[in-house]
Amino acid sequence: MSPRAFVLGVLCVLSPVPAPAHTHTLSLDGKWTLTNSNASLSLPAQVPGSVHTALQQQGYIQDPYFRFNDVSYRWIALDNWTYTVTFPGSQLRDRQKVLLVLDGVDTVSTVQLNGMVVGKTDNMFRRYDFSIRDWLQDGDNELKVSLLSPVLYASERRNAHSAYRVPPECPPDVQRGECHVNFVRKEQSSFSWDWGPSFPTMGLWRGVRVEAFDVLQLSQLSSVPLYTSVLRPVVGKSLNIMMKSVEWTVQVQLLVDVVLKTSGQITLSIPELHTEHTFSSQFVPGETGLSFSVHVNTSSQVRLWWPNGHGEQPFYRLLVRGSQDGVVILSTESKVYFRSVELVQEPIVGSPGLSFYFRINGKPVFLKGSNWIPAHSFQDRVTPAVLRNLLQSAVDANMNALRVWGGGVYEQDLFYDICDELGVMVWQDFMFACAMYPTEDDFLQTVREEVVQQVRRLASHPSVIIWSGNNENEAALATDWFNIPASQRPTYVKDYVTLYVDNIRAIVQQEDQTRPFLLRPGLLDWRTFPRTRFASEYGFQSWPSFSTLQPVSIKEDWSYDSDFASHRQHHEGGNQQMLQQAALHFHLPSSTQASSRFTHTLYITQVMQAQCVKTQTEFYRRSRSEIIEGKGHTMGALYWQLNDIWQAPSWSSLEFGGKWKMLHYFAQDFFAAVLPVGFEDDDTLLVYAVSDLSQDLQLRAVVTVFSWADLDPACTLKSDLLLVPGGSAVPIFKQPVAALLAGCGRCTRLTCLLTFHLEDDSGQQGPTNHHFLCSPKDAEGLQRPNITAKVQQEGRDTPSRSTLPPWLRSCGSTWEPSPDASAPTAS
Template sequence: MRVHLLLLLTMCSAVLVASVAGTRSYSLRGEWRVRSGNGSLELPGMVPGCVHSALLQQGLIQDPYYRFNDLNYRWISLDNWTYSIEFKTPLNISKWQKVNLIFEGVDTVSSILFNNVTIGKTDNMFIRYSFDITSIIRDVNSIELHFQSAVSYAAQQSKAHTRYEVPPNCPPPVQKGECHVNFIRKEQCSFSWDWGPSFPTQGIWKDVRIEAFNICHLNYFTFSPKYDSTAQEWNLEIESSFDVVSSKPVGGRVTIAIPKLQTEQTYNIELQHGERIVELVVKINKNIAVETWWPHGHGNQTGYNMTILFELDGGLNIENSAKVYFRTVELVEEPIKGSPGLSFYFRINGFPIFLKGSNWIPADSFQDRVTSDVLRLLLQSVVDANMNALRVWGGGIYEQDEFYALCDELGIMVWQDFLFASALYPADQRFLDSVRTEVVHQVRRLKSHPSIIIWSGNNENEAALMMDWFLINPLHLKIYIKDYVTLYVKNIRELVLAGDTSRPFIPSSPTNGAQTMAEGGVSHNPNSNHYGDVHFYNYICDCWNWMVFPKARFVSEYGYQSWPSFSTLEKVSSKNDWSYNSKFSLHRQHHKGGNKEMLHQAKFHFKLPQSTDPLRKFKDTIYLTQVTQAQCVKTETEFYLRSRSEIVGGKGHSMGALYWQLNDIWQAPSWASLEYGGKWKMLHYFAQRFFAPLLPVGFEDRDVFHVYGVSDLHTDCNATLTVRVHTWSSLEPLCSLVMGPFVIKAGQAVPLYKEPVRKLLGCGNCTRKSCVLSFYLSTERKLFSPTNYHFLSSPKDAVGLLKAQITANITQQGDTFVFDLETSAVAPFVWLDVGSIPGRFSDNGFLMTEKTRTVLFYPWKPTSKRELEQSLHVTSLTDIY
């Protein structure tokens, strides 16, 4: 039954904070007992938490990330553990009509006993479980969760699927992982990935509590915004679910108030016995000014405080408060003049926005270590690098509420995958039923967040199927296609569209979007440059050659690997591990041939480290992999940025660049720009520059140097372009060319300048090998864009490049430290490293063409000038030769 009310006001999405009178909630967070399968090991374990964390907290194991412990501790995941607790009920049971035991998240396969009575089973990490314990709760109670190893459960489910194989069976051997993860609704990367370890955890990973109530209980409360463009007014659909235990109808009223919008409305309601949903369609007067929520860099993230109060029979008051936001999102897929196919871009509040950002993976293998502080540090680094979007990748988890609340607050758009990744999946009824419950729950939980702008059915599964990643039997192709469409189109898509019409849905990433649906849910070429989004990786070709990259509509994955800094690796390794070809280095690399690929790419343009000191050589190699990664992703990203406003050969109109990947799950080589713990790699400093709101992009085509002006501003901009020719052997520019002013259109990439390279060399009277270009945009003689650069030859061939002596004088201004740098020569890729002191620089990894430069350091924890001086190490390119 649904109760529909029409109210004359509106709101938008948010995070909910409940204050419920008439319901007693008793948290069971805290210390439980954890017991191994044969009972030989019993210990305290915190909830929320997992077995690994319990063992670590009791000193029974080392840090699971230390050296080879992912292999040494494999036994933990293979055992069947039990969680148990005894407690006194802090309420008079006889006074309550219904009592529920609620688990917000169980990881993953368990049988639950309450007072030795089996009350249910769990097999999905992403579902909220609620059990009626009214008839069995006593004054003193016991709970036991008997877990089955996720590894053995997945193997059993795979074995039971006898009609046909569902690949892949196991991950590649280099990942050192577990098999059949596609048969269990659990964090897919917990069985290993090409950037992460195998730690299939067991435990109660979210909140657990007992709730007792009379008359009725509010199960959930969610809402989403709608804008009626015809009436030019906002609507908000509010949905509240009640469990009514009263045998008589429950009457009352609901009052909704938004003080800043001077709105308060009260309406009568009546609830019948059973599960009941109350739907409120709320409107706001179009004459009242409402500020919209904007992505970072495009406007404010304005929200409004709202309260909703249910006053029901029996003196029952149920109140919720929420931060509500207004924004519209459209995925625009329409014909483009001069190009086959369709566009693929997002309009937020009617404005086309280029998505600049990265891909998010779980921040830790052990979610109890992912605190609010950890999330804020990582997400603040997103906006500090001028990003406006993250794709929550489909092999991880639906993130905790705090993650999405922070994205709302910071203006980070979220592309949310459903959690299926790089595999085919079964489509038997039991699996589908579990997935359906998961999807309904997660859509309800998350749809109130304005930051989420799109749902995506999976990661790469359409491509895996149609491009035959798993070499499947052609006789079974129709079966696999049928299963795919059943799971993602006929189930997930239909549930999403029924539960949330405020944002678009696509069945996969990459996908051809509307074209994929026109072809029945799968496309013959899901990675087409003419439709949808693409994923692109190429580690063999020279990444400085922009012609390698796809001129696609939207690029949602691309990237290159690097190693994390030595200070990060040092925490989980020993002296024997500190070389590029050590057993540890090979063990940590989960991408086949990854260590060789990094050096292969580096050798195109750089000399490899030459030190005879093994430790120095290892540190220099780490530095060079970060230089190479940063320069590769810079080149590729700038190609996508400048492709937004043009069609060349029927391709272009690129409107999104989300590189792979933002963060690390442990200390290892990966595609990340943030190391485990949050330290910025060189790539992240590069991203801060190449994602700037106004950027000059330079490139060569047939010996002609071009500069585009790329703008993410909402208004046209008059800008002057300055191009300087530098010689490697001097800190004084050979010549400086000032051109413009140019009109750079809002949200576009505009060609500003082109000149044969020989003419530029003539300006400076130099050669390709002896010179380098820098260029920037300014307005009213003020520096407005980052200074960009263009190498006229590979740095390994540079003539006149001297070894720079760089000194730093450190002073303190409040909580910020000022590094005044001075160099004796032009220095490429200057890298300031303060070891394990947490914080970030205002800039790093830069080309230093001037004698002095000032850089700020923002510490994340208290530190001192002395500590920074003792820890500082400055490296530039020639230091590794």
């Protein structure tokens, strides 16, 4: 069977440029007026923005994240709200066509201009264009966007769906959320999740503008990639000597809104590649799609876009110019990226099933990264600085991939621009998560519009490498999460196929034939480390640092048993699970002072989380080259989750605000390009050399035995140099633990531990790793370290990386502010 390959050649990312003289764009971003349903509240509101943000900015509410305010402010989402603004119409009415463009309305609204209804919205993820020329006045024009309560709307939609239930009806009680979110096309986690609060947002969350034009207006610029390999005769040699070469074609897609039928010319050029083509075009009234093939000059050496750690991320400029009788009617430019992507699913010798891995520019790439959730409950608070800090932190931890999770939002353009720039591959879910969904005609129609718009918007980004239909919905159906009677299962299976196969997949394959589309199967058994082909979700919870919790709490909250600690935990039994796991290997904090015990407990949950995720990630990385009992060949590890939406316990490695947890520091090591992985099998220590590099290496393992009571090594062992092929995991050290310790004086499992690293003839390659021979709580000779800590300012607001040995970094040597003292203390 041939590999299932999806090849992406060229990608164009639209950049803003001045509009031609025949168009006029009026931005309506800025100050609007916001009123509630009975007009008891009237206040200024910023657009883009949300109702909650406006109320906080004007002093009507406190920080929604403070203590229990997510419950206290529930009334906001149960009311209806109206945004109002006035704008001049004199320069707009002279144009042949005038459009009101709303890039993002959250969510269900009626749009009125001068008292006349010009349109309605029901989908947070769609752009809406309404023709308004006939309702414009020369003077001031009043625009109103009247928003319905998403909670009440969802309930009404569910009640109207009386034939059968569409589960889940409501979130678990521990989440303190709202019901029936699957009936409204908005951020699913805004009604609550097991790591986030319930803030069913409302507002104009993306820009609003008026576009007026006489001839045409460019709506979208993207590309359909073409990448071909050809055989050519070698110059100066016999004609029977052939060499494979690559030819690139930029397939440019323009979506234009045309007023009158006209003809003109389109010129497309890539100056850096000495490529320019001019085409004659016919413009037909209405929304028209134009497609052009631009063959790249074969004498040019095209530079390829690579994921982080595998190369650079170069781009070229694509200039687009349209003219009619010498008059410019269209002018823009974009970034052009060259790269290919293939999802390879083919038989593996000695293993059932198919492979599952990505080839980028022909090279197999192990995906290393995490899962992305919304960075804030209120999207207008996700600034460029917030995005860049979080994404740069991912790259700084040697990640090359993130999965945009299907219960949040399709991220803003800047998110994907930064991923393009940093070489972060994106696994893009469609926004459906952990639920069944209705399939009425109006629901399917708005979903179809959503999918078309989002695929066209995002297809130009080289970072996006795969589309996924949903998050865990197939698993929910297959394993009966919602206790659906057997007699009713065919109805839900039919709905699933209708939504994801007949509609979403069909649209994606029509709009973008360059990437694979998956119906995500869901989670694996959490009780074991399965030898999977690709691990896209796994993890363990921890609490954030006290410094992150302090601004949203008061002193009475600083106890692990407090109402606040219980309120912030949205995963059933989560607080107890963290302590139970930590107690297996560490002595739990026992200070008699509740606040000190609280800060120490926060810290020990981070220690345990880091060790858990480290162990599982290293298992996946060393499994990339092995097939054991028919399983293995793992080529991806994306742990759950990268970031937080608020200050609370979760599976994240970055706290809300961007501070690194211990897990993120560990990730910097366990995602290193060259990594030693050690583990025990039947009382035998094995050390694997894992390499993501293209070139082969000659490496040895260096194993050092330390006593818990002394920082000086007890002994050191070295293996012979062995070949480690590029892109492989190879065992290079194997020795029974008893024999290893016998040569190290008085060392036993309880008194000693191991560190190990890899080196070649030039020195150490990759980080130093560690292996505990017993649970740290059982270690003998471990003494309380005498450590002095100081805060060191770095380039970003992240904690300074410790230079202590890794076993000490995870056993009590991190500074954390004490709630009871003004000076730093060692925790």
